[in-house]
Amino acid sequence: MILGSVLNPINSTIVAVALVPIGVALGAPPAQTAWLVSALYLATSIGQPVMGRLIDIYGPRRLFLAGMSLGGIAGLMGVLAPNLGVLIAARVVLGFGTCAGYPAAMYLIRGEARRTGRESPAGVLTALAVANQTVAVIGPSLGGLLIGLGGWRTTFAVNIPLAVAGLVLGARRLPKAPAPDPSDPSDLSERGGERIRLDLAGMALFAAMLVALLLFLMQPRADRWYLPVLMAVAATGFTVRELRAAEPFIDLRVLGGNRPLVLTYGRTVLAAVVSYVFLYGYPQWLEEGRGLSASQAGLAQLPVFLVGIAVSAATGRRPEVRGKLVVGALGQIAACATMLLLRPDSPVWLLIAVALLFGVPQGLNNLALQNAVYHQADPERIGSSAGLMRTFFYLGAIVASSAYGAFYGARADTGGLHGLAWLMLAVAAVFLVVTVVDRSLGRIGADDRSPSA
Numbered sequence: 001m002i003l004g005s006v007l008n009p010i011n012s013t014i015v016a017v018a019l020v021p022i023g024v025a026l027g028a029p030p031a032q033t034a035w036l037v038s039a040l041y042l043a044t045s046i047g048q049p050v051m052g053r054l055i056d057i058y059g060p061r062r063l064f065l066a067g068m069s070l071g072g073i074a075g076l077m078g079v080l081a082p083n084l085g086v087l088i089a090a091r092v093v094l095g096f097g098t099c100a101g102y103p104a105a106m107y108l109i110r111g112e113a114r115r116t117g118r119e120s121p122a123g124v125l126t127a128l129a130v131a132n133q134t135v136a137v138i139g140p141s142l143g144g145l146l147i148g149l150g151g152w153r154t155t156f157a158v159n160i161p162l163a164v165a166g167l168v169l170g171a172r173r174l175p176k177a178p179a180p181d182p183s184d185p186s187d188l189s190e191r192g193g194e195r196i197r198l199d200l201a202g203m204a205l206f207a208a209m210l211v212a213l214l215l216f217l218m219q220p221r222a223d224r225w226y227l228p229v230l231m232a233v234a235a236t237g238f239t240v241r242e243l244r245a246a247e248p249f250i251d252l253r254v255l256g257g258n259r260p261l262v263l264t265y266g267r268t269v270l271a272a273v274v275s276y277v278f279l280y281g282y283p284q285w286l287e288e289g290r291g292l293s294a295s296q297a298g299l300a301q302l303p304v305f306l307v308g309i310a311v312s313a314a315t316g317r318r319p320e321v322r323g324k325l326v327v328g329a330l331g332q333i334a335a336c337a338t339m340l341l342l343r344p345d346s347p348v349w350l351l352i353a354v355a356l357l358f359g360v361p362q363g364l365n366n367l368a369l370q371n372a373v374y375h376q377a378d379p380e381r382i383g384s385s386a387g388l389m390r391t392f393f394y395l396g397a398i399v400a401s402s403a404y405g406a407f408y409g410a411r412a413d414t415g416g417l418h419g420l421a422w423l424m425l426a427v428a429a430v431f432l433v434v435t436v437v438d439r440s441l442g443r444i445g446a447d448d449r450s451p452s453a
Contacts, residue, residue: 004101013139043095052103052387060104061174070097072163078156106386126316129367144298202249209234260440272396281404284412307359321368322441328364329432339421
């Protein structure tokens with residue numbers, strides 16, 4: 001579960017310090033290399049809830065193994081890629097391939113909780129939160145190390161041994177699910193004599209809606225007006241389809257009636273905007289505004305990872321989420337305010353201080369948001385609910401990429417970094433307000449404070 005979950009967040013950030021070397025090697029400007037980031041976001045945003053729904057129906061084994069295979073293929077494509085187009089295709093394949101790990105893990109944890117009667121496996125959820133997002137912070141550090149050892153292609157090659165390990169472990173350890181009924185291609189399984197059908201039309205409309213939205217957010221310009229129109233048409237069709245479908249891809253009636261889960265998804269977007277503006281915008285400033293090398297910029301991010309791990313480990317066994325989110329929001333505000341002090345000649349200790357401060361919300365927010373989804377989602381749709389959380393997270397990441405693209409322009413200078421800091425402060429303040437006014441968060445963990453939790 002941990003290995004499968006770690007591939008997506010690692011790959012979402014490892015490329016942060018590789019964009020400049022890739023652009024130099026392939027003669028591609030920043031506007032083109034940015035697609036290496038956006039391609040994975042697009043594939044993951046669409047693929048996570050789709051994979052999650054398939055896991056809810058099929059079980060995790062086949063989807064996990066298929067995803068690991070795609071991850072290995074994508075790594076090989078990146079190693080052999082002759083041009084930027086093939087690299088972008090590799091990132092798309094990688095995005096879809098790494099989508100199964102997190103929903104599969106949430107599905108397995110929920111199933112084990114039912115079997116044992118322990119409804120809050122806090123230790124396992126903490127480890128999963130660390131693997132799923134906190135470890136993403138090590139991506140730039142790992143990327144810088146790999147680039148220093150073997151060049152930018154090593155940031156793709158690292159997926160090959162990880163995929164092989166995932167295939168071996170998945171084949172040996174994951175439980176097998178009943179085979180689908182071959183007499184009905186739309187029937188994926190039978191549970192209790194009840195057929196479950198795959199909502200292909202709903203998935204297609206969902207994908208069309210997201211593609212149009214995310215493409216517009218990547219470059220929000222007036223001459224791209226047709227993309228919001230296409231999104232609105234697809235969203236209307238998706239809503240009509242899901243309200244009428246007997247087995248909807250996303251049950252909008254249940255989701256609409258679950259206000260706490262909807263608010264959690266909203267907080268996920270806000271947290272992702274702040275997190276990914278920092279994870280991508282800060283290393284670029286360190287390289288171009290502060291004059292560090294790719295390896296040095298990666299190492300400067302390492303304190304975020306270490307503090308995030310420590311905070312998650314220290315607080316993970318407490319089932320409550322409200323306090324974690326409040327402290328995480330305050331940590332975001334403090335870290336963003338400190339970014340306003342940065343200058344081209346800022347001392348190393350200040351660079352480290354910024355990273356240390358960002359480690360606190362990185363360790364708290366991701367853990368709390370994941371636990372909230374675990375407790376608030378319909379148990380029968382835990383896979384798709386977890387996948388949808390990742391969609392909202394990468395929606396925030398897309399907004400973040402648009403933000404640092406707009407503030408930096410041709411170069412990641414200090415003025416652009418300060419503009420990003422003010423934007424992050426505003427988003428962090430909204431995150432704090434939405435958390436404080438949500439009383440439903442106080443119920444999570446209120447009845448689950450036993451020592452075993």
